[in-house]
Amino acid sequence: MIKPNVEDNLPEVLNRFRQMRNERKILQTIFDKISEDVNFQGLKLARRVLCVGPGNGEYDLEFIKRCVPKIDTLVAVEYNGNCLKELEKRCVECFNGTVKYRFYNSLFEDWVEDWTGNSSDEKFDVIIGLHVFYEMMPETRLKAFGGIFKKLLKESTGYFLFNSMSVDHLPGMCNIACEFEKHVQFTEDVVNVVALAQDMKSEVEQAGGMVVHSKDFITDVDCRDRHSDILALYRYCYSNVTEEIVEKMMKELVDGFGCFQISLFIAQKMLN
Numbered sequence: 001m002i003k004p005n006v007e008d009n010l011p012e013v014l015n016r017f018r019q020m021r022n023e024r025k026i027l028q029t030i031f032d033k034i035s036e037d038v039n040f041q042g043l044k045l046a047r048r049v050l051c052v053g054p055g056n057g058e059y060d061l062e063f064i065k066r067c068v069p070k071i072d073t074l075v076a077v078e079y080n081g082n083c084l085k086e087l088e089k090r091c092v093e094c095f096n097g098t099v100k101y102r103f104y105n106s107l108f109e110d111w112v113e114d115w116t117g118n119s120s121d122e123k124f125d126v127i128i129g130l131h132v133f134y135e136m137m138p139e140t141r142l143k144a145f146g147g148i149f150k151k152l153l154k155e156s157t158g159y160f161l162f163n164s165m166s167v168d169h170l171p172g173m174c175n176i177a178c179e180f181e182k183h184v185q186f187t188e189d190v191v192n193v194v195a196l197a198q199d200m201k202s203e204v205e206q207a208g209g210m211v212v213h214s215k216d217f218i219t220d221v222d223c224r225d226r227h228s229d230i231l232a233l234y235r236y237c238y239s240n241v242t243e244e245i246v247e248k249m250m251k252e253l254v255d256g257f258g259c260f261q262i263s264l265f266i267a268q269k270m271l272n
């Protein structure tokens, strides 16, 4: 989990960082394929959607627009209040008054523990958690996954969309962040937390779910002339990151591009 004292500018940091990546385009193609996939036609009837850590909602709304055309309720649980404000603006633009919203400014693991809804009507057809679960400590994630499969997701018709991120071999941003370890004092061991999240598929099974679809992809991060953005991003995660350290780290990137290796998953509740 990320430190709250650097939260104020998160919507801006996220926006700028997303602009450096080609991930949105890749996701659009993947989401279009999912919407056409005969195995996921149930999404066309889905109405209740829960977004976990949606940030500004950029990717979550892409998925909803392409794959969940009949949405009528969107619940978001997001730790950053400024992101929730930005999400609200985007929802108004995106849905034009056709969707009911409920936003909770909370840690998901706390929110799910307090959730008491029981009836099938209160459960969710779709739960989206992109770039959020790998930031949790394993025990927190297991609790969160347990809540999703045991409490929140509808039985056979519920879908949970989430992703993991690899920290090996590629000239990835994670590897660069590891390099920072030599230069700065960690406020939080973000990279190591990501490294602990390499087997989310079996964590999902342990929590009562099963992965029914997966897609691996690599997304580029254009770091050319974006030092101030990189600086803002890493200052978000680590203390004491300076212009000079960023400069040095960026030199290690081939052609000024970094990348992330992502695995995207769809899971359902395991049938008894």
Ligand SMILES: C[S@@+](CC[C@H](N)C(=O)[O-])C[C@H]1O[C@@H](n2cnc3c(N)ncnc32)[C@H](O)[C@@H]1O
Residues within 6 Å of the ligand: 001, 002, 052, 053, 054, 055, 056, 057, 058, 059, 077, 078, 079, 080, 083, 106, 107, 108, 109, 129, 130, 131, 132, 135, 136
């Ligand atoms: C890396 S951003 C990803 C945002 C968005 N899902 C995306 O893919 O663009 C992680 C988001 O999750 C939120 N977050 C992190 N841990 C959380 C938690 N335990 N509960 C709720 N929100 C959390 C952060 O505030 C941030 O907005």
